[in-house]
Amino acid sequence: MSLKDGKLSGEQIEFFHREGYLVVENVFDTSELTPLRKELATGIDQKISELVAEGILENTYDGDSFETRLAKIYHDNEDIGRQIMYHLEGLGGGGYHGCEMFNLIQHPNMLKLAESILGPELVSSAIYRLRTKIPGDIMKVVPWHQDSGYFSSHCDSHLILTCWIPLVDVSRENGCLEVIPRSHRSGIVDHYECGDRPGYLLIKDEDLPETGESTIAAEIKAGSVLLLTNLTAHCSLPNLTDGIRWSVDLRYQSAAVPNNVDLWPAENKADYEKNIHTACSPPEADFVVQSHLNPDRVVDYEGFLHRRQAFYEHGYPKEERWSPETVG
Numbered sequence: 651m652s653l654k655d656g657k658l659s660g661e662q663i664e665f666f667h668r669e670g671y672l673v674v675e676n677v678f679d680t681s682e683l684t685p686l687r688k689e690l691a692t693g694i695d696q697k698i699s700e701l702v703a704e705g706i707l708e709n710t711y712d713g714d715s716f717e718t719r720l721a722k723i724y725h726d727n728e729d730i731g732r733q734i735m736y737h738l739e740g741l742g743g744g745g746y747h748g749c750e751m752f753n754l755i756q757h758p759n760m761l762k763l764a765e766s767i768l769g770p771e772l773v774s775s776a777i778y779r780l781r782t783k784i785p786g787d788i789m790k791v792v793p794w795h796q797d798s799g800y801f802s803s804h805c806d807s808h809l810i811l812t813c814w815i816p817l818v819d820v821s822r823e824n825g826c827l828e829v830i831p832r833s834h835r836s837g838i839v840d841h842y843e844c845g846d847r848p849g850y851l852l853i854k855d856e857d858l859p860e861t862g863e864s865t866i867a868a869e870i871k872a873g874s875v876l877l878l879t880n881l882t883a884h885c886s887l888p889n890l891t892d893g894i895r896w897s898v899d900l901r902y903q904s905a906a907v908p909n910n911v912d913l914w915p916a917e918n919k920a921d922y923e924k925n926i927h928t929a930c931s932p933p934e935a936d937f938v939v940q941s942h943l944n945p946d947r948v949v950d951y952e953g954f955l956h957r958r959q960a961f962y963e964h965g966y967p968k969e970e971r972w973s974p975e976t977v978g
């Protein structure tokens with residue numbers, strides 16, 4: 651289903667609430683994804699130049715495509731591949747923060763889409779990510795989870811909209827997402843640390859919501875967007891191709907949902923320590939992306955960078971980082 655007049659139809663909205671997911675085709679012309687792809691390619695290039703200057707890297711695969719260049723470097727040397735990947739993935743892994751990422755978060759089509767479901771007062775959730783899914787990297791195979799597994803429990807009853815945006819066409823082969831339709835109706839289920847992939851949480855097979863529905867593999871084209879609720883169980887498959895499955899996942903919430911848009915890290919952390927639950931994910935910065943009531947609160951790129959950096963630098967030391975165990 652495509653976007654009509656830039657907005658979701660009543661039928662699409664009804665499907666999303668009923669099934670817990672929705673594929674929206676042609677949200678972007680693929681040319682609209684080019685600036686982000688180019689910015690990422692430039693970021694790769696810059697890091698490669700640094701590594702070459704340091705004498706660490708020799709074979710740089712200059713003629714290769716956006717999909718294959720970093721994959722080849724990774725396969726020559728995993729450690730170097732990871733250095734480039736972490737350089738891109740942003741502040742402490744907490745979200746690539748290039749200008750084109752911000753432009754995508756603020757893209758009018760994304761805001762219209764989010765507004766169709768969440769209303770006009772929109773906050774970007776702190777948790778947005780770039781996924782550089784390199785073939786053969788087990789760390790990029792994401793186990794079954796609900797996004798709420800990563801959020802503070804006081805947000806379980808709120809809707810946080812995940813917008814999963816592939817930068818390349820995705821299929822079972824290159825590691826698309828799998829979704830359990832209607833699983834959002836079962837509420838939050840238990841999540842556990844993932845033994846072989848530190849940092850991920852997982853739902854055990856026996857705890858996966860039984861909805862009577864078959865799992866859907868979201869094989870979608872670049873330009874489409876997969877929408878999920880924060881309670882929809884999903885995972886991603888291994889990438890069995892030669893090319894990277896590039897994607898970003900953005901999250902939006904209504905301004906009425908708990909957030910830290912008016913807080914700076916010290917206050918945010920003090921509230922957290924007093925067990926006052928402000929944001930759904932306190933360690934990172936939420937930010938206002940659309941407000942009809944208070945347009946001045948919408949951040950520009952400078953404001954976005956400032957907030958993201960401030961939270962990263964002054965926020966939670968790694969060992970104190972928020973996790974489901976530390977928030978009651």
Ligand SMILES: O=C(O)CCC(=O)C(=O)O
Nearest residue numbers: 781790792797886897899
């Ligand atoms: O992109 C992936 O492989 C996983 C993404 C995911 O699980 C998410 O966005 O919640």
